[in-house]
Amino acid sequence: RPDSQISVSLLPFGRRQQVLLARDTSHVTRLEQMRRDFVANVSHELRTPLTVIHGYLELLDPEDAPALAPVLGEMRAQSRRMGQIVEDLLTLSRLETQHHVEDERVPMAPLLATLRKEAEALSQGRHQVTVEADTDLDLLGSPKDLHSALSNLVSNAVRYTPAGGSIAIRWRRSAEGATYSVSDTGYGIPASHLSRLTERFYRVSSSRSRGTGGTGLGLSIVKHVLNLHQARLGIESEPGRGSTFSCHFAPERLLSATRSRDES
Ligand code: ADP
Numbered sequence: 001r002p003d004s005q006i007s008v009s010l011l012p013f014g015r016r017q018q019v020l021l022a023r024d025t026s027h028v029t030r031l032e033q034m035r036r037d038f039v040a041n042v043s044h045e046l047r048t049p050l051t052v053i054h055g056y057l058e059l060l061d062p063e064d065a066p067a068l069a070p071v072l073g074e075m076r077a078q079s080r081r082m083g084q085i086v087e088d089l090l091t092l093s094r095l096e097t098q099h100h101v102e103d104e105r106v107p108m109a110p111l112l113a114t115l116r117k118e119a120e121a122l123s124q125g126r127h128q129v130t131v132e133a134d135t136d137l138d139l140l141g142s143p144k145d146l147h148s149a150l151s152n153l154v155s156n157a158v159r160y161t162p163a164g165g166s167i168a169i170r171w172r173r174s175a176e177g178a179t180y181s182v183s184d185t186g187y188g189i190p191a192s193h194l195s196r197l198t199e200r201f202y203r204v205s206s207s208r209s210r211g212t213g214g215t216g217l218g219l220s221i222v223k224h225v226l227n228l229h230q231a232r233l234g235i236e237s238e239p240g241r242g243s244t245f246s247c248h249f250a251p252e253r254l255l256s257a258t259r260s261r262d263e264s
Helices: 026-059 066-097 108-123 143-159 206-211 218-228
Strands: 006-013 017-024 104-106 128-133 138-141 166-174 177-184 232-238 242-249
Touching: 026 066, 066 218, 104 143, 108 128, 108 143, 108 166, 138 143, 143 166, 143 177, 143 218, 143 242, 218 232, 218 242
Parallel strands: 128 166
Antiparallel strands: 006 017, 104 138, 166 177, 177 242, 232 242
């Protein structure tokens, strides 16, 4: 067929021979497209009714019926959570269909300051938050998407680190470019889970994750944003000791803070 996608592989066969295997994979691509469209459509359709429900819940005054105040509080929290899941699903749908980003300079000094403030606001004094930068390089890419990815790692570090722990946000030059990393002294992740963490809704412990208010889509979004910026996610973790999530950016994505893209 004209729209066929053929995947070709060469497999060893016996000692001296090889087999050429050609497969039509267009049905897989079509099914994947249907899945993406379905998720995007459902999320889009859920957005409006959820906004209406949330709006009405906000209008209700708990003082009118004090006995119902805890129920109202829980309903508001859950409708907010559903709204966040829908927004994250829509973000993922957009990232999955996007092939490149509109490049802009993303100044790192103010971004690191914002990330520190976000960590402190979420932690509410329960953790020690530090920021270290040994380079003044800026990033090149989508400011909104990069902020959301880097901020996701910070909020995970806060959410999966018990009170009294520390969070270190780092921006460093490396042999292959520059690395942004977030280290925590939190619960850590058993090695057997590491390769699946960026799957949608994959969680090491469902009860702990739901309790901390995440949507289960954060690391999926991080991975897609990094892919769009040709960057790589590294995860190191030791249960009971903590984790480090690193984003490795190649030189093509880096700009000297004082010079423009053309000059650097
Ligand atoms: P969630 O909303 O559940 O946090 P994420 O996609 O951000 O979803 O993360 C997926 C899972 O990875 C989490 O549920 C948690 O089990 C684990 N995880 C992510 N970040 C950390 C971290 N810093 N420390 C320990 N576990 C983490």
